[in-house]
Amino acid sequence: MPLPAPYAAPVTPTALTSGATVPVPDATIRVEVRWDPAGPTVDLTGLLLGADGRVGGDGDMVFYNHPRHASGAVRLHTGAGRLEVALPSVPAEVATVALAVSVDSGTFDAVTGLHLLVREVGNEPVLRFDPPELAGLSALVLGELYRRGAGWKFRAVGQGWSDGLAGLARTYGIAVEADADGAPSVVPGVAAPAVAVVATPGEERLPADVRDRLSLRKRLVGEVLAKQDAAGVRARVFLVLDASGSLEHAYHDGTVARVVERLAAVGAQLTPDGVLAAWIFASTMTRLPDLTVADLPEWTRRYVRPGRIQDFAADPVPMFRPDGTLDGEALGYGNEEPKVMKDVVRTVAALPPGPPVLVLFLSDGGVSRSQQIESILRKSADRPMFWQFVGVDGANYGVLERLDALTGRRVDNAGFFAVDDIDTLTDADLYARLLSEFPTWIRAARSVGVIR
Numbered sequence: 001m002p003l004p005a006p007y008a009a010p011v012t013p014t015a016l017t018s019g020a021t022v023p024v025p026d027a028t029i030r031v032e033v034r035w036d037p038a039g040p041t042v043d044l045t046g047l048l049l050g051a052d053g054r055v056g057g058d059g060d061m062v063f064y065n066h067p068r069h070a071s072g073a074v075r076l077h078t079g080a081g082r083l084e085v086a087l088p089s090v091p092a093e094v095a096t097v098a099l100a101v102s103v104d105s106g107t108f109d110a111v112t113g114l115h116l117l118v119r120e121v122g123n124e125p126v127l128r129f130d131p132p133e134l135a136g137l138s139a140l141v142l143g144e145l146y147r148r149g150a151g152w153k154f155r156a157v158g159q160g161w162s163d164g165l166a167g168l169a170r171t172y173g174i175a176v177e178a179d180a181d182g183a184p185s186v187v188p189g190v191a192a193p194a195v196a197v198v199a200t201p202g203e204e205r206l207p208a209d210v211r212d213r214l215s216l217r218k219r220l221v222g223e224v225l226a227k228q229d230a231a232g233v234r235a236r237v238f239l240v241l242d243a244s245g246s247l248e249h250a251y252h253d254g255t256v257a258r259v260v261e262r263l264a265a266v267g268a269q270l271t272p273d274g275v276l277a278a279w280i281f282a283s284t285m286t287r288l289p290d291l292t293v294a295d296l297p298e299w300t301r302r303y304v305r306p307g308r309i310q311d312f313a314a315d316p317v318p319m320f321r322p323d324g325t326l327d328g329e330a331l332g333y334g335n336e337e338p339k340v341m342k343d344v345v346r347t348v349a350a351l352p353p354g355p356p357v358l359v360l361f362l363s364d365g366g367v368s369r370s371q372q373i374e375s376i377l378r379k380s381a382d383r384p385m386f387w388q389f390v391g392v393d394g395a396n397y398g399v400l401e402r403l404d405a406l407t408g409r410r411v412d413n414a415g416f417f418a419v420d421d422i423d424t425l426t427d428a429d430l431y432a433r434l435l436s437e438f439p440t441w442i443r444a445a446r447s448v449g450v451i452r
Helices: 164-171 208-227 245-252 255-270 293-303 337-349 370-380 398-405 427-434 438-447
Strands: 014-016 021-024 028-034 042-049 074-077 082-086 096-103 115-120 127-129 139-148 151-161 175-178 184-187 236-242 275-281 285-292 357-365 385-395 414-419
Touching (some): 028 042, 042 074, 042 082, 115 139, 127 151, 139 164, 151 164, 164 208, 208 255, 236 255, 245 255, 245 357, 255 385, 275 293, 275 337, 285 293, 285 337, 337 370, 370 385, 385 398, 385 438
Parallel strands (some): 014 127, 236 275, 236 357, 357 385
Antiparallel strands (some): 021 151, 028 115, 115 127, 139 151, 175 184, 275 285
16 A cells, blocks of 8 residues: 555656656646756756747846746746746747756866756656766756647757857847856847858749748758857768658658758758758668759658558569659568668768768657667768767657767767657757757867868
8 A cells, every 4th residue: 555645755756868758737847956066056047938949038038147037937046956937827929948057167077966857846856857968068958848739848958058158048049248247147139140051052943931941940050050169060961761650640741841841951051062862761771862952842742751561462662653753662661770871871981072971860769770770870980970860759769869878989970869749849949959969079070080
């Protein structure tokens, strides 16, 4: 029988990995940051963000100089490492409350035991997130509370900045400068730093709405890179699409096509010719005709198609129909990442000298070949390529959730994050996550001679 309440054993919080999401009650949620007090002081910040991933005004940043939002929905207990969010009172125009930490001086390298606890006020902590990577960072978004339908969810994030509270604030549309005492203070109405948007050959042929979205998204990609001291970086961008059976609905409802359009903007900004090499896989895989950004709508119509169950009693069908469109039955319905990963590595090995390769790899989970994937990642660590895996609408990501612990690599050459509904992720947030590790890899790969 259960113990009486005074004697009940404490609840062990559920440990989350980066990208994990959990529903939370529509109540007052308390988040607490903990760390070893022997190290530097850690400051907690809350940012109220609109659907565009940016604050509506300078008052939407709740931190030690501004500890209470005007709505009363978000309140910081300064000095206690605790912030309370009354979800029923959050203004309707706020889609996300980002939960960030920063250090006044130095980096998180000197901080040990950093973690975030989440609870409903009056109850024990039920969620815990320990960020996997802190080296060189002085500000970090640990998690976020975001609207999902009529309710709310918590997402573990772990995205960091090397320039502290200033970099964090600028990312979300606030400028920060030092006041007379040297402490950061909010500066309203200051725009984010301008970035150079790369002109994509032939983009004038795109429909006006697609062209407008592409231009805005290229600027966001540039801003993300500029904030990581990687403005002007160039890369050859590869796109890999999971077409296994569990993603069939996401192909039919247009989710995958929308993701492709958003990922194409990364290639458009990083690749001067606006051309992305592309693959699609399920039980088997195929290299697709290159994605030319200027031909994005037609390319999507022809090749962004789900795999289908194969009729083994019938003759094998060709991968492409007479009209050139992809036949999903030839792909099958399974989930064989190693096949396509090996082909990507072979392609990289055959490339002439040039910019490094950024592989944007869409997966819906169900990863069952973890050992093979580990082997490919280890062997490809000596290649000028970085794998960025994106988990979409899935589960059981296997080794992808343990990339930070993968040993035997000359350099950490892979990143991963997962979202349960990528359409709810703003463009700014998506690109921040897609590109959170690539600039760091460039510097590390250059230091060990993987790239020049």
